[in-house]
Amino acid sequence: MSDPATLKHTPLESAHVACGARMVEFGGWFMPVQYSGIMEEHKAVRSASGMFDISHMGEVLVEGAGALAWLESLLTNRVGKLGLTRGQYTLMLDDKGGVIDDLILYRTGEMSYFLVINGACRDLDLEWMRSRLPSDGSVVLKDQGDAYAAIALQGPDSEKVLRSLYPACEVPKRNGIAPLTESTGPVPSPVPSLVARTGYTGEDGFELFVPVAEGITLWESLLAAGVKPCGLGSRDTLRLEMGYPLNGSDLSRERTPLEAGLDRFTGIDDSEKGDFSGRKALESQRSAGLPARLTPLKLTVSGPPLRSHYPVISGDAVIGETCSGALSPSLGEGIAMAYLPPSFSAPGTAVEIEVRGRRYAATITTLPFYKKA
Amino acid sequence: MNVPADLRYAKTHEWIRVEGDTVTVGITDHAQAELTDIVYAEPPKVGAEVKAGATAAVVESVKAASDIYSPLSGTVTESNADLSGNPALLNTDPFGQGWIYKMKASSPTEVEALLTPEAYTAQIS
Numbered sequence: 028m029s030d031p032a033t034l035k036h037t038p039l040e041s042a043h044v045a046c047g048a049r050m051v052e053f054g055g056w057f058m059p060v061q062y063s064g065i066m067e068e069h070k071a072v073r074s075a076s077g078m079f080d081i082s083h084m085g086e087v088l089v090e091g092a093g094a095l096a097w098l099e100s101l102l103t104n105r106v107g108k109l110g111l112t113r114g115q116y117t118l119m120l121d122d123k124g125g126v127i128d129d130l131i132l133y134r135t136g137e138m139s140y141f142l143v144i145n146g147a148c149r150d151l152d153l154e155w156m157r158s159r160l161p162s163d164g165s166v167v168l169k170d171q172g173d174a175y176a177a178i179a180l181q182g183p184d185s186e187k188v189l190r191s192l193y194p195a196c197e198v199p200k201r202n203g204i205a206p207l208t209e210s211t212g213p214v215p216s217p218v219p220s221l222v223a224r225t226g227y228t229g230e231d232g233f234e235l236f237v238p239v240a241e242g243i244t245l246w247e248s249l250l251a252a253g254v255k256p257c258g259l260g261s262r263d264t265l266r267l268e269m270g271y272p273l274n275g276s277d278l279s280r281e282r283t284p285l286e287a288g289l290d291r292f293t294g295i296d297d298s299e300k301g302d303f304s305g306r307k308a309l310e311s312q313r314s315a316g317l318p319a320r321l322t323p324l325k326l327t328v329s330g331p332p333l334r335s336h337y338p339v340i341s342g343d344a345v346i347g348e349t350c351s352g353a354l355s356p357s358l359g360e361g362i363a364m365a366y367l368p369p370s371f372s373a374p375g376t377a378v379e380i381e382v383r384g385r386r387y388a389a390t391i392t393t394l395p396f397y398k399k400a
Numbered sequence: 401m402n403v404p405a406d407l408r409y410a411k412t413h414e415w416i417r418v419e420g421d422t423v424t425v426g427i428t429d430h431a432q433a434e435l436t437d438i439v440y441a442e443p444p445k446v447g448a449e450v451k452a453g454a455t456a457a458v459v460e461s462v463k464a465a466s467d468i469y470s471p472l473s474g475t476v477t478e479s480n481a482d483l484s485g486n487p488a489l490l491n492t493d494p495f496g497q498g499w500i501y502k503m504k505a506s507s508p509t510e511v512e513a514l515l516t517p518e519a520y521t522a523q524i525s
Contacts, residue, residue: 049436065462066437260463329484331440332460354439354462383442383458 037082038176038242046256054147054275056083059258068261069356072228076182077257078249083146085172086236087153090139093165098140101159102132103284103293105300109134114202114223116292118284119152120305124312125280126287128152129272131225133204141204141221143177143234145274159304176242180254181232181265188252189222189233199224199233207235227262229269229395264353267362270323270394276335276351277321277364285309286366287321319347319366323392326361326380330387333363338381339389346371349380355396361387362396401524402429404495408511409520410471412453415495416514423472426499427459427490430524435461438490441483443500448476450503452510457500459490468500472510478502 035056043050048059059080061068071077089098098106104117114133118126128148133141144152149172160166180188189198199205199222207220219238226232237245250256263273272278272287283305284293294300295309326333333352338345352363363380371378374393379386407415413431417424432438440460450456456470479501482489489498505511515523 060463061436064437066439264462331442331458331465332462334465354460356462 035083037080038239039080039082039178039246042243042246043080043256046250048256048258051259053259054083054145056146058083059256061258061260062256065258065260065264066356068255068257069264071255072182072230072257072261072265073357074183075255076180076184076188076232076253077255077261078246079179079181079257079259079262080246081146081177081179081234082175082242084177085142085144085146085149085152085170086175086177087142087144087156088139088169088171089142089166090136090169091164091166092138093161093163094138094140097159097161097166098132099301100303101156102130103303103305104132105294105297106132106134106140107299108297111136112199112203112205114204114225118278118289118292119155120284120303120308121280122304122308123280124283124285124305124308126274126278126282126284127155127280129274129278129289131223133223135204135221143223147275174239175236176239176245177234177236178242178245178249179226179228179232179234180249181226181228181257182230182254184254185230185232188249188254191252192248193222196222198222201225201231207237227271228265229271229397229399230265261356263351264356267351267353267364268355268357268395268397270364270396272321272364273351282319282321282366283309283312285312286317286319317369320369320372321350321364322347322367322372323394323396324349324363324365324378324380324389325358325392325396327377327388327390330361330380331382333361333380333382337363339365339367340379340381340386341371346378357397360396361389363389367391401433401521402495403517403521403524405517407495407517408471408514409517410469410514411523412469413524414468414471416471416511417499418511421504422477422502423474423505424499424502425456425468425471427468427494428520428524429494432491432494432498435459435466436463436491437461438487441480441487441490441500443479443483444476446476446479450474450476452507452513459487459500470503471514472503472505473507474503474505476501476503
């Protein structure tokens with residue numbers, strides 16, 4: 028638990044309290060973990076719509092003639108393949124190939140980009156980025172983390188809700204970004220509010236970025252439109268059902284994206300991607316062979332909810348430990364992710380997971396855990 | 401919060417009901433509300449020796465696992481089998497169908513150390 032004096036607060040805190048949120052410390056932020064209940068919130072997002080305060084996440088603008096080349100050297104995915112208004116999942120690695128952060132990069136203009144980074148490592152990310160800026164001034168980096176209130180609107184009804192609140196808004200396609208406007212006519216520059224069709228739940232949905240002063244109003248409009256307030260608890264079960272990694276649990280400086288199975292978000296197989304931070308380490312790891320792979324597991328018997336740091340066992344040997352786990356609300360089964368030796372990555376391989384001294388039968392499975400009917 | 405007048409309470413939010421020499425143990429309404437959606441319960445096995453203040457059972461919500469401490473020392477005589485199929489009974493009926501185990505107390509005077517309904521109400525308010 029961090030020092031209460033340094034705990035950071037989002038612009039939506041009073042709205043959470045008004046909605047009956049249970050607030051907890053998460054990554055240095057005071058955040059809602061749940062309102063009506065994790066199961067109910069989870070199901071609302073799978074069947075209708077829910078909203079999450081994601082104001083703790085950081086927003087960074089990168090602009091200038093050198094922006095593309097600099098981002099190519101900083102991030103794993105190939106930035107050059109992004110068309111205007113398009114976004115991509117990407118990673119920022121250290122020289123050893125360890126994950127500093129995973130993030131979404133959007134191209135908002137010919138030479139301008141919008142990055143959304145994780146809340147718990149905003150300062151570290153910015154320090155890493157600033158220390159690598161070219162000295163010629165060709166890249167301008169602006170930390171906008173405290174300028175935006177951000178809300179993720181997620182679930183199959185999201186588009187309907189967005190259109191009802193913003194009839195004039197040009198709704199972006201999947202992974203795209205657009206100005207969030209309430210009226211037709213010219214969009215001011217820089218754009219005060221943005222909407223991206225991205226999320227962390229596996230459902231259709233949007234991430235809305237508005238000036239801090241407009242955050243509460245947006246939250247209340249969504250609430251009035253019938254969107255269910257959802258906390259970090261359901262955000263975690265929703266993302267885990269999809270097998271989306273969580274930095275700090277499934278990703279860390281000790282693991283590379285290859286071990287995490289995120290090869291397709293790195294440019295190492297893309298002939299047009301040049302050098303980037305961590306590339307050499309990834310290449311040598313690939314030729315030497317991976318020490319472990321992030322492997323999806325599920326219990327084959329009924330048992331307690333899976334959580335992080337439970338031993339994974341084969342025969343009498345501990346072969347790894349879970350890094351994320353849950354009782355999947357959609358499936359009613361225990362699901363988990365663990366870094367295991369590659370010889371255990373074949374789906375159907377039988378292992379056991381130990382909880383409080385008892386072993387429960389489990390099997391290696393495939394992602395996503397949850398597939399829409 | 402419901403705090404039935406015929407029960408005694410542990411500071412750690414368990415209740416006991418004494419009927420003859422059988423003591424029934426469960427968690428309070430306040431505890432279930434704090435824990436939220438309970439999705440798993442691991443009551444003690446029949447015949448297990450439990451000790452006052454020591455972990456006797458575990459209940460888990462989606463978010464966290466919580467130890468349940470035995471309010472008294474003694475031997476478990478019955479374990480609520482309905483909880484494995486329906487752990488939500490702990491949320492919906494904590495003082496009734498959501499009981500966790502029954503026991504025979506080895507030191508019945510330990511009851512004196514438990515809170516009265518009035519004292520427990522004061523603790524949670």
